[in-house]
Amino acid sequence: xxxxxxxxxxxxxxxxxxxxxxxxxxxxxxxxxxxxxxxxxxxxxxxxxxxxxxxxxxxxxxxxxxxxxxxxxxxxxxxxxxxxxxxxxxxxxxxxxxxxxxxxxxxxx
Amino acid sequence: xxxxxxxxxxxxxxxxxxxxxxxxxxxxxxxxxxxxxxxxxxxxxxxxxxxxxxxxxxxxxxxxxxxxxxxxxxxxxxxxxxxxxxxxxxxxxxxxxxxxxxxxxxxxxxxxxxx
Numbered sequence: 001x002x003x004x005x006x007x008x009x010x011x012x013x014x015x016x017x018x019x020x021x022x023x024x025x026x027x028x029x030x031x032x033x034x035x036x037x038x039x040x041x042x043x044x045x046x047x048x049x050x051x052x053x054x055x056x057x058x059x060x061x062x063x064x065x066x067x068x069x070x071x072x073x074x075x076x077x078x079x080x081x082x083x084x085x086x087x088x089x090x091x092x093x094x095x096x097x098x099x100x101x102x103x104x105x106x107x108x109x
Numbered sequence: 110x111x112x113x114x115x116x117x118x119x120x121x122x123x124x125x126x127x128x129x130x131x132x133x134x135x136x137x138x139x140x141x142x143x144x145x146x147x148x149x150x151x152x153x154x155x156x157x158x159x160x161x162x163x164x165x166x167x168x169x170x171x172x173x174x175x176x177x178x179x180x181x182x183x184x185x186x187x188x189x190x191x192x193x194x195x196x197x198x199x200x201x202x203x204x205x206x207x208x209x210x211x212x213x214x215x216x217x218x219x220x221x222x223x224x
Contacts, residue, residue, distance in 0.1 A: 033212070042113070042199065042215035043152075087152070092136065095206065097213070099151040 002026045004100035006088050011106045012078055020073045020103045028093020034062055034073045035087040037102065038101050043087055046073070075105075083107045110139045111121045115216035117199050122190065123224050129131070130185040130219045132200030140206045141183040142213065143175060146197040155223060190223045 003025045012018040024032065031050035035043040047083055049064035049071060063073040075082055085102040092098055112140050113134045118129040119129045134141065143155040157165035172194075174186040183200055203211040 008149065035215075040217075040220075042217045045212045045214070048212065089152075097154070101149055101151045 002092060002098045003097055004067065004088055004090060006086075006100040006103045008101070009104045009106065011108060012075075014078055014080060014107055014109050016076065016078050018105065019074050019080060020075075020088075020105065022088035022089070022100060024069050024071070024090040024098070024100075026090050026092040026098055029069075030091040030095055032062075032064055032071050032091070033087075033089045033097070034071075035089065036084050037087060038084045046086075050058070053093060055089045078107050080107050080109070112134045112214050113216035114198060115198075115219055118217065119222075121222045121224065122187070124190060124192070127186070129187065130151055130198055130200075130221075132157060132183040132185075132216055134183075134200075134214070134216075135200040136179055136202055136204075138202040138204050138212060138214070139180055140203045140211070141180070142201040142203075143183065143185050144199040144201065146199055146218070152199070156185075157206070161183060163184040164206065187221075188223075190221075192223050195221055195223045 006022045033048050034046040036046050044051040047062035054063045059076045064071045085104045087102045088096045088100040116131045140159045142157050145153040154167050155169045156175040161177050170187050199218045200216040201213040203213045207216040
């Protein structure tokens with residue numbers, strides 16, 4: 001079956017760096033998305049990776065290894081507003097998005 | 110951010126009620142989606158519309174009935190729901206279907222409670 005695994009919850013300190021991992025098993029692969037969702041709000045797009053390597057966008061970076069079925073989201077210089085859930089989603093061969101359950105990130109002062 | 114709007118934001122209904130959720134997108138997109146989000150579970154895709162035509166129905170019970178009158182509006186009609194249907198219902202849109210690169214833009218959701 002198709003599956004996305006990511007940690008349920010992580011805690012980090014303001015100003016630090018945190019890495020949220022995501023592993024996927026899909027029938028075919030056409031890219032991987034990361035979304036951020038604050039409590040009670042809409043998920044918002046963070047990044048999309050389809051080729052191996054690191055994509056950097058300001059404080060946020062996303063990495064993909066297709067051979068390992070693995071991605072991570074790296075958040076630098078953490079701010080309190082980064083407290084949110086981070087959703088990983090992979091696109092399968094039918095271009096359907098397979099979603100993970102999300103990682104709740106708690107930032108402490 | 111007002112690209113995708115949803116009303117109402119909160120809804121409490123009894124199991125015998127009939128209600129409708131509304132979604133509107135102002136992004137000129139061609140595809141629209143309904144998702145169910147339950148606590149600590151992955152997003153569940155319910156319905157997909159492309160150019161007003163339904164292209165996906167993920168074995169959703171008939172007590173949920175979608176309607177897409179045009180590419181900008183999407184409704185989810187609800188009747189005789191069960192308490193386990195309580196969840197956050199999210200609407201999303203994307204430029205087109207497929208390609209693997211079409212970012213979906215989400216509305217804020219409707220928090221539904223079925224008593």
